[in-house]
Amino acid sequence: MNARQFKRFLESVTKLTAGQLEQVRSALASEQTVRASYRAIEAARPCSCRRCGSEKVVRNGVQNGLQRFLCRACGKTFNAATGTPLSRLRDKDQFEAYAQCMRKGYTVRQAAAEVGLSLDKAFRWRHRFLSEVVAHQPKGVTGILEVDETYFRESQKGSRKLTRPPRKRGGKAKGRGRRNKDWIPVLVGRARGQALTADRVLGRLTGVEVTDALKEAVTPGETILCTDGHSAFLHLQRTLGVQTKSFVASYHGPVLDKVYHVQSANHYHERLKSWIQRRLRGVATKYLPNYLAWQRLMSWGKTGVSAEEVIASALGRQVVNT
Numbered sequence: 384m385n386a387r388q389f390k391r392f393l394e395s396v397t398k399l400t401a402g403q404l405e406q407v408r409s410a411l412a413s414e415q416t417v418r419a420s421y422r423a424i425e426a427a428r429p430c431s432c433r434r435c436g437s438e439k440v441v442r443n444g445v446q447n448g449l450q451r452f453l454c455r456a457c458g459k460t461f462n463a464a465t466g467t468p469l470s471r472l473r474d475k476d477q478f479e480a481y482a483q484c485m486r487k488g489y490t491v492r493q494a495a496a497e498v499g500l501s502l503d504k505a506f507r508w509r510h511r512f513l514s515e516v517v518a519h520q521p522k523g524v525t526g527i528l529e530v531d532e533t534y535f536r537e538s539q540k541g542s543r544k545l546t547r548p549p550r551k552r553g554g555k556a557k558g559r560g561r562r563n564k565d566w567i568p569v570l571v572g573r574a575r576g577q578a579l580t581a582d583r584v585l586g587r588l589t590g591v592e593v594t595d596a597l598k599e600a601v602t603p604g605e606t607i608l609c610t611d612g613h614s615a616f617l618h619l620q621r622t623l624g625v626q627t628k629s630f631v632a633s634y635h636g637p638v639l640d641k642v643y644h645v646q647s648a649n650h651y652h653e654r655l656k657s658w659i660q661r662r663l664r665g666v667a668t669k670y671l672p673n674y675l676a677w678q679r680l681m682s683w684g685k686t687g688v689s690a691e692e693v694i695a696s697a698l699g700r701q702v703v704n705t
C-alpha cells in the first residue's frame with residue numbers, strides 16, 4: 384500500500400461502525416499472528432543449501448508466505464522449513480499461536496480450541512514440534528551434575544490395541560514394585576546452579592544405560608556426579624572418568640555433607656510428574672522422550688522459551704541446554 388492509499392485508509396477509520404471496528408481489530412490481530420509465524424520460521428533461515436550444503440544460495444520468490452531460496456550448486460529450491468519436521472505441515476501461519484500453547488504446556492484440547500485446529504491435528508503438531516528437541520541435550524557440563532531416576536507407569540494411551548491385559552482399577556493388586564517392567568525409568572541430570580538438564584527414557588536402570596545416557600553430558604575430570612546410592616550409579620566413576628558422590632537416600636538424619644544431594648533433580652521430577660499426570664492426564668510411553676523435551680523447553684531460563692524459540696527449536700536449532 385503506498386503512502387497516499389494508507390493515509391486515506393487511516394482517515395476512513397473514523398467512519399467505521401462499532402461492528403466494523405471490531406472486525407478490523409480482529410483482522411489486525413490475526414495478521415500479526417500470521418506474520419509472527421513466518422518471521423519465526425525465517426529467523427531460523429538457512430544460509431546454506433538444506434540439500435547439498437552449498438553456500439551459493441539466492442532468494443527465489445515467495446511461496447506460501449515463506450521466502451524461497453535457489454541453490455546455485457544443485458539447482459534445488461528450498462525454504463527455512465525444508466527438511467525439518469515442520470516442512471510438510473499446512474497452516475504455517477498458525478505456528479506462532481500454536482507455539483504459545485506449547486510454551487504454556489497446554490493440553491491437546493486447550494491448544495486445539497485456542498488455535499482453531501482439530502484435536503487430531505493439534506496432537507500431530509505437538510509431536511512434530513518436539514521431535515528435534517529430544518536431541519538438544521547438554522554437552523560437557525562442568526561442576527556438580529545431580530543425577531536421579533524417577534519412574535513412569537508404562538502407558539499405551541491412545542493406542543487401539545493393548546499388548547497386555549488391561550489394568551483393573553489402576554492395577555494396584557499386582558506388580559507395584561518398581562523393578563517391574565510396568566514401570567519405565569527416566570533419568571534426569573540437573574547441573575547445579577545452571578539451567579542445564581539432561582534426560583533420557585531408559586529401558587532398564589543399569590550401569591550401561593546410565594553411562595550411555597550421560598557420556599555426552601559430562602567432562603572427564605571436571606564434572607562431579609551426585610547420585611543416590613543406586614547400584615546403576617556405582618561404576619560411573621570408572622566408566623565416565625568423572626568423580627562421583629553418592630549418599631544413602633533412605634537416611635533421614637542430619638545431612639552431613641550439605642553439598643552432595645539431588646534436590647534440584649528431585650524438584651525437576653516433581654514438576655515433570657505433576658504436569659504430566661495432573662494436567663495431561665498421563666502420556667503414552669512411546670512419546671515420553673518428547674514430553675521430557677517439552678519440559679526442558681518450559682523450564683529453560685526463568686520463564687521458559689519464547690514462542691519464536693519454540694519454533695526455532697522445532698526447526699532443529701538448539702535453544703535449550705546451550
Ligand SMILES: [Zn+2]
Pocket residue numbers: 432433434435436437454455456457458459
Ligand atoms: Zn544445493
